[in-house]
Amino acid sequence: PQVRILKAALPHLDSHGSVTLVTAASARSAFPGTAGLAAINGALNAMVAPLAVELAPLRINAVAPGVIDTPWWDRVPEAQRTALFDGLVATTPVGRVGRPEDVAAAIHLLAVNGFTTGVVLDVNGGTGLATGR
Numbered sequence: 351p352q353v354r355i356l357k358a359a360l361p362h363l364d365s366h367g368s369v370t371l372v373t374a375a376s377a378r379s380a381f382p383g384t385a386g387l388a389a390i391n392g393a394l395n396a397m398v399a400p401l402a403v404e405l406a407p408l409r410i411n412a413v414a415p416g417v418i419d420t421p422w423w424d425r426v427p428e429a430q431r432t433a434l435f436d437g438l439v440a441t442t443p444v445g446r447v448g449r450p451e452d453v454a455a456a457i458h459l460l461a462v463n464g465f466t467t468g469v470v471l472d473v474n475g476g477t478g479l480a481t482g483r
Contacts, residue, residue, distance in 0.1 A: 352394060356401075363408060370460045371398065371412040372453070375474045378414075395470045402468035409467035411460040416474025418448040443476030 352371050363369070376384045377391035395412060402410040417423075417438055423431050435447045456473045460466060 353397065360405070360408075366407050366464075368409040368411070368461045368464075369405075370457045371410070372457070373412050373414045373470065375414050375416040375472065375477065379478075398470050399468040406467070409460075409464070411466060411468070412470045413453060413456045413460065414470050414472050414474070415453045415456075416442075416448055416472070416477045418450060418453060418473075420450055438475075438477065441477075442474075443479055446475065448473065448475055 356369060356371075359369075371394055373391040373394040374387060375391075376387040377395050379388065391414070395414065398410055398412045417435070419435070426434070438447055439445055452475075453473050456471050460469065460471060
């Protein structure tokens with residue numbers, strides 16, 4: 351849907367403006383049950399650089415959030431969700447689960463930085479980095 355919306359919006363966008371897609375960290379992770387999400391988000395990530403070149407000077411970027419504490423997680427049983435979040439807190443360098451405002455700040459950064467294009471910005475608290483925690 352994001353690509354379809356982008357295509358429909360192109361005639362109405364300022365050619366020197368900015369578009370920020372939202373993908374997900376699932377594109378580069380290997381969690382059971384996430385193959386579909388990984389494929390969709392991987393495809394979006396792969397499109398960012400070519401779109402940035404093809405649509406220049408319009409800037410195209412993306413944010414790839416990790417686990418963000420939103421109502422999306424309400425469908426996961428509370429005990430399972432708590433265990434997942436606690437595990438991330440213990441192993442993520444920033445020591446917490448993401449918040450919606452973390453993603454919003456990253457989107458804002460990419461929207462206002464006029465010299466950034468073709469970037470997929472991870473917003474995952476350092477998940478996947480080696481830590482001494």
